[in-house]
Amino acid sequence: MNPLLSRLQPYPFERLRQLHAGVTPNPALRPISLGIGEPRHATPQLIKDALTGSLSGLASYPGTLGEPGLRQAIAAWLHRRYSLQVDPATQILPVNGSREALFALAQTVIDPTQAGAKVICPNPFYQIYEGAALLAGADVWFAPSDPARNFAVDYSGVPEAVWAKTQLLFVCTPGNPAGSVMTLAEWEYLFRLSDQYGFVIASDECYSEIYFRDEAPLGGLQATALLGRKDFKNLIAMTSLSKRSNVPGLRSGFVAGDAALMKQFLLYRTYHGSAMSPVVQAASLAAWNDEQHVVDNRALYREKFARVTPLLAAVMDVALPDAGFYLWAKIPDSFEGSDEAFSRDLLAFYNVVVLPGSYLARTAQGSNPGAGRIRMALVAETAECVEAAERIAAFVQSRTP
Numbered sequence: 001m002n003p004l005l006s007r008l009q010p011y012p013f014e015r016l017r018q019l020h021a022g023v024t025p026n027p028a029l030r031p032i033s034l035g036i037g038e039p040r041h042a043t044p045q046l047i048k049d050a051l052t053g054s055l056s057g058l059a060s061y062p063g064t065l066g067e068p069g070l071r072q073a074i075a076a077w078l079h080r081r082y083s084l085q086v087d088p089a090t091q092i093l094p095v096n097g098s099r100e101a102l103f104a105l106a107q108t109v110i111d112p113t114q115a116g117a118k119v120i121c122p123n124p125f126y127q128i129y130e131g132a133a134l135l136a137g138a139d140v141w142f143a144p145s146d147p148a149r150n151f152a153v154d155y156s157g158v159p160e161a162v163w164a165k166t167q168l169l170f171v172c173t174p175g176n177p178a179g180s181v182m183t184l185a186e187w188e189y190l191f192r193l194s195d196q197y198g199f200v201i202a203s204d205e206c207y208s209e210i211y212f213r214d215e216a217p218l219g220g221l222q223a224t225a226l227l228g229r230k231d232f233k234n235l236i237a238m239t240s241l242s243k244r245s246n247v248p249g250l251r252s253g254f255v256a257g258d259a260a261l262m263k264q265f266l267l268y269r270t271y272h273g274s275a276m277s278p279v280v281q282a283a284s285l286a287a288w289n290d291e292q293h294v295v296d297n298r299a300l301y302r303e304k305f306a307r308v309t310p311l312l313a314a315v316m317d318v319a320l321p322d323a324g325f326y327l328w329a330k331i332p333d334s335f336e337g338s339d340e341a342f343s344r345d346l347l348a349f350y351n352v353v354v355l356p357g358s359y360l361a362r363t364a365q366g367s368n369p370g371a372g373r374i375r376m377a378l379v380a381e382t383a384e385c386v387e388a389a390e391r392i393a394a395f396v397q398s399r400t401p
Contacts, residue, residue, distance in 0.1 A: 005257055007134045009111060011127060012359040019340055019356070020347055029351040032388040034376040036355075037176070037326065041246045041379075044293040045122035050286035051250075053240045054263055057278025065273045066094035073288040074254050080291070081094055082222040090259040091232065093266060094284065097251040098206045098240040103132040104172070105236060108268040109200045110167050110260065112137025117390025118165040122153045122172055123360040124370045126204065129170040134358045138167060144212040150321065151178035151328065151369065155189060166199040174207040174217050177360055177375040178328040181211075186278075187223035200261065204239040206253070209244040209294050210301050211323035221256060232257040236265070243325070245287045252276065252284040304382045311389040312376075315396040328357070334400045339374055350391040 010018075016035060023248035025031060040088070065071075078084045078092075095101035110117060113340060119133035123142035134138045135400070144157040169190065173182040194201055203220035211217055220237045240253030253267065269275075287293075305320055309327065312318050317330035327385070331342050339356035346352050357373030376392075378385045 002135075004135050004137065005042075008131055009127070012355060015359050016343070016353075016355060019344055020353070023344055023348050025347050025351040028351055029391070031351050031353070032380070032384055033353040034378065034380075034385070035353040037377040037379060038248055039243055039246045039325075040381070041297055041381050043246050043286070044114070044290070044294070045226060046290055047099055047245060047250075047287050048285050051279060051283040056272035057282060060278055062278050062281070062338035064270045065279070066166045066276055067281050067285075068290075070094055070281045070285045073285045075255070077257065077288045078221070078246075081220055082225070083215070084225055086221070086256055087259065091262055092254055092256045093262055093269070094252070094254050095240075096237070096253075096274055096280075097242060098204060098238045098253045099128050100206060100220055100251070101238050101253065101255050102126075102128050102202065102271060103135075103201075104269060104274065105202055105238075105255070105265060106132035106136045106138075106168060108265050110138050116161060116165045116340070117167050119163070119168045120158060120166050120171065121170050122175065122397065123364055124151065124177055124357065124398060125170070126172060126176050127360075129204075131364075133168070133170075141166075142362050144365050145178075147367050147369070150180040151320075152180040152182070153177065154200070155186070157365070158196070158208075163193055163197050163199075166197060166397060167200050169194070169199055170204065172204045172213070174205075174323035175323065176207065177326045177370075178358070179324035179326060181217040181222075181300055181322040182223075184223055185219060186224060187218070187220065187226055191224070191227065191229060191235075191264040199234065200258075201235045203235065205237055205239045205306070206243055207324040208239055210298055210325055211271075212302055212305060213322065217323050222277070231259065233273050234258055234261070236261055241284060241287050245296070246297060247283070247287065250280055250283060252280050252287075268304075272286050300382070301305055303360050304385055305380055307382060308378060308385050308389045311386070311393055315400075325378050327378060329374050329376065330401065331374065331379075332396055333357065335396070336399075339370070339372055342374060346392065350395050352388050352391050352395075354392075 075088040236257040238255040241264040242248040357370030361370030
């Protein structure tokens with residue numbers, strides 16, 4: 001058995017299942033879950049039609065590189081969204097969702113024969129970053145976050161000795177769970193460090209199309225262009241259709257960036273056996289070519305957050321994020337107990353599931369930045385999310401002296 005498997009920690013939702021074991025939810029209220037970030041808006045018909053209209057593709061083995069038409073559609077989307085010129089032949093690769101790509105990229109770029117190889121992760125973070133790093137044979141170093149800046153990563157808090165051993169840096173922008181978006185100045189700082197120490201930057205941008213400001217979030221590839229950098233050196237950006245197009249079951253996304261890295265990533269994936277089905281490719285092409293369903297989807301989230309956020313802000317420390325579909329809330333000081341106790345009691349008395357914030361972070365630099373917080377995924381229809389917010393508000397008020 002691979003001994004590195006013993007370094008993995010239980011996934012947050014397994015911990016949540018164990019936490020809620022033995023809890024009897026209030027039977028007088030219908031269950032509402034804000035726990036898992038699984039989009040539940042309707043899948044656009046155009047994607048369904050493309051999927052069912054391409055079933056003949058099941059008779060063919062797919063190529064790992066993907067069909068030229070899909071890569072061209074992705075390149076066209078990158079141009080519309082970020083004003084980028086990306087070579088579909090050498091700088092784009094379809095993947096089976098960003099989660100799969102995040103894991104595979106770490107296996108591609110980490111050299112475990114280098115003593116003390118490190119991967120830097122944000123904290124709080126998406127646990128795949130940690131698992132991918134550990135199974136690649138690296139150690140994980142959790143960068144500090146700044147609550148005053150919506151839990152943006154404070155890269156100035158990373159010691160020089162850590163940067164010197166770093167082979168891969170995971171970036172999540174917009175962030176999960178706090179929804180902060182990296183600035184151009186932050187990107188410039190990371191690029192300078194990458195040039196100095198030679199590490200690869202993996203930019204997870206799967207929430208980029210759900211935002212609440214007039215200006216769309218800045219992407220990593222876009223930042224390179226704005227800063228006049230050439231060829232996306234040491235940068236791989238990735239995103240997926242799951243959140244953008246409400247197709248989490250499609251398992252479709254892409255990675256794009258440094259052509260030299262992409263060549264090695266393609267080699268790894270050829271042996272990994274992770275080519276995208278021709279049927280999924282056809283549906284993906286339709287999705288990347290259409291923007292109206294994305295605009296409509298974003299409008300649904302904006303309406304939902306506009307209604308839910310004030311209800312919760314009246315009783316908790318929470319605010320509208322820059323982007324994403326999570327609310328990252330601080331438990332009131334009046335609540336006697338941990339974020340785990342909050343989640344357990346909320347289920348028992350009000351039949352609402354939320355994820356304890358400490359499950360999304362690790363203790364580093366002396367504290368767990370998720371402790372005392374909860375993450376709420378506003379993925380259900382508006383009425384259900386509003387009802388959940390009303391119950392949470394009632395629960396908090398019931399515990400307030």
